[in-house]
Amino acid sequence: MPELPEVExxxxxxxxxxxxxxxxxMVIHEFRMRWPIPTDLPDRVxxxxxxxxxxxxxxxxxxxxxxxxxxxxxxxxxxxxxxxGSLLRNHDHVEWQFDHVxxxxxDPRRFGSVLWHDNRDGPVEKHPLLQKLGIEPFDPKxxxxxxxxxxxxxxxxxxQALLAGDIVVGAGNIYASESLFRARIHPxxxxxxxxxxxxxxxxxxxxxxxxxxxxxxxxTLRDYVDxxxxxxxxxxxxxxxxxxxxxxxxxxxxxxxxxxQGQRATYFCPHCQKV
Numbered sequence: 001m002p003e004l005p006e007v008e009x010x011x012x013x014x015x016x017x018x019x020x021x022x023x024x025x026m027v028i029h030e031f032r033m034r035w036p037i038p039t040d041l042p043d044r045v046x047x048x049x050x051x052x053x054x055x056x057x058x059x060x061x062x063x064x065x066x067x068x069x070x071x072x073x074x075x076x077x078x079x080x081x082x083x084x085g086s087l088l089r090n091h092d093h094v095e096w097q098f099d100h101v102x103x104x105x106x107d108p109r110r111f112g113s114v115l116w117h118d119n120r121d122g123p124v125e126k127h128p129l130l131q132k133l134g135i136e137p138f139d140p141k142x143x144x145x146x147x148x149x150x151x152x153x154x155x156x157x158x159x160q161a162l163l164a165g166d167i168v169v170g171a172g173n174i175y176a177s178e179s180l181f182r183a184r185i186h187p188x189x190x191x192x193x194x195x196x197x198x199x200x201x202x203x204x205x206x207x208x209x210x211x212x213x214x215x216x217x218x219x220t221l222r223d224y225v226d227x228x229x230x231x232x233x234x235x236x237x238x239x240x241x242x243x244x245x246x247x248x249x250x251x252x253x254x255x256x257x258x259x260x261q262g263q264r265a266t267y268f269c270p271h272c273q274k275v
Contacts, residue, residue: 002073004137004170005213007058010079014060014103015053017081021098022049023064030093034074034113037094041116045069056125057133057169067118070129074111079103137170137206144200151199154191158202159261161191171206174242175213177267179205181241186275187259187266212238241267 002010026042045064054061060071060079071079081101094105094114105112117124125131134150135142150167151158159180162171171179180187182205185198194202216238240250245258245267254271 001075001172002058002077003172003175004055004058005175005210005217007060007073008055008214009217010073011053011055011060014079014081017101018050018062018096018098018103019053020049020051021100022047023096024099025095025097027095027097028093028114029088029095030110032110033093033107034072034111035115037114038116041069041114044116056130056136057165058172059130061124067116068124070113070115070117070124070127071105072113073105074107074113075109077105077107077109077112079105132166134166134168137168137210142168142203144196144203147199147203148194148196151191151194156191157187157261158185158189158191158194159187159266162206163262163264168206170210173264173266175206175209177242178240179209181205181268181273182209184272184274186270186273187261187268189275241269243267 023045024047026045028037028042031037031039044066048064048066050062050064052061052063054063058072060069060073062069062071073079081103084097084100084102086102088104089106091108092104092106093110096103105114115129117127121127135146147167151161154161156164159176161167162176162179163173177187179202183198183201185194185202241256243265244256247256248254249256249269249272252269252271254269256267257270259266259268
């Protein structure tokens with residue numbers, strides 16, 4: 001699944017080529033996504049100028065004068081730019097056509113979404129899909145105290161607490177494993193037992209892991225591509241634990257272990273990461 005670094009990389013790419021430009025035509029080839037795409041959505045945005053391309057969690061927010069499109073890439077989706085008039089591929093479900101470029105949402109599983117939030121309904125941050133999301137990891141307010149308060153009293157594992165996304169967004173399955181390794185925290189540790197000192201390490205680990213991923217353009221795992229159709233390079237080169245089970249830890253040479261938590265694979269070093 002595209003995670004925060006992949007979505008942010010996509011946002012930066014489409015922001016650079018669409019913000020300030022007029023959307024000539026929106027074309028929907030497949031309405032049946034995770035939630036049906038509103039049939040009147042093209043009429044709301046055709047001929048309108050894109051004012052900003054933002055991100056909240058894993059949602060892309062495309063601002064128009066009268067409202068905002070919320071785009072989620074689902075499990076295997078991508079939003080990429082192509083030359084106007086390029087041939088459609090299978091699973092290209094939505095197009096945003098400009099004079100100089102076309103954006104296409106490609107989603108083989110159709111788990112993604114394209115929705116609309118009208119300005120008359122208040123700030124888009126109050127949308128039901130966004131209002132319960134945790135703080136952004138690069139927000140200055142996200143610190144050890146914030147994380148410690150959010151974890152207090154939780155009996156679930158720290159890995160599951162990070163995946164929940166209601167304390168902080170962005171530490172999805174891949175990056176949670178990497179962040180916990182950097183912070184030297186065992187993924188099974190109960191969230192409520194994480195001390196303020198370990199919260200400090202974890203905050204810094206989350207930020208550094210996501211920042212490194214952003215610098216490299218995301219992950220090449222599975223079929224992620226960015227807004228230009230290019231894969232990232234981060235985890236094929238730099239993963240410390242993710243999908244490295246049975247291989248030696250880069251720090252201590254202990255064999256990396258794999259466990260399943262909440263139906264998601266977790267990778268860790270049993271020597272470097274203590275409960």
